[in-house]
Amino acid sequence: MTLPSANSVRRGFDTPAATITLDETARHRRRMRMVSDRLENGSTITFLLDLPQARLLCHGDGLVLDDGRIIEVRAEPEPLMEVRGSDARHLLSLAWQIGNRHLAAEITETMIRLRRDHVIRDMLIGLGATVQDIEAPFVPEGGAYGGVHASHHHDDHDHGHSHD
Incomplete structure (x- = not known):
């Protein structure tokens, strides 16, 4: 058939x-x-x-x-974290930290949504972010080359900088 x-x-x-x-x-x-x-x-x-x-x-x-x-x-709604900064500049700084870790993120003017991750949550809270668990559809930003930026492991390639 x-x-x-x-x-x-x-x-x-x-x-x-x-x-x-x-x-x-x-x-x-x-x-x-x-x-x-x-x-x-x-x-x-x-x-x-x-x-x-x-x-x-x-x-x-x-x-x-x-x-x-x-x-x-x-x-389908997924378990996500909704991240907010104290102001627009703070949110931009948080977005930079998230991007530096190559995480898929949904970004608006007032918040960033990420998949739940306790290590990233702790980092963001340590940087002064407000983090709330939510269930919602996840629509991350497209990648720089036209696709969705899928998460990847840093051991798989060398891109000229460290994440330590």
Whole structure:
């Protein structure tokens, strides 16, 4: 049996055939077998995501199946930390510290969201940040070269500076 394929992503559509709820990591994909959330009748739609390039699927995107049906992407709430500074300059300094550790971060004018990490929490609190645990969809900034900046281990490469 051949699975239907989703080869494109669309914004703005009518009623979807189904939804699929994914965390941020699972929303950054190019090609993989996926299964929708359960429909009212208890069934699911199994399909192949087959996009031309990897991309972050956003809440509300529609995966267009080759038979015309649309699967709506929903961003799953994740355990995050919401970081706030005492003022804009302090928040900017906190953002620099987070960026220096190559952490995926969602940034607004008033706060930064990160995946929960007790070591990073302690560092940020030590720098005067207010840190609150929340559950929310995670939509980190895209990377400098057009993609989502995935976390990586510093032992995997040399980039000319130390994180000690």
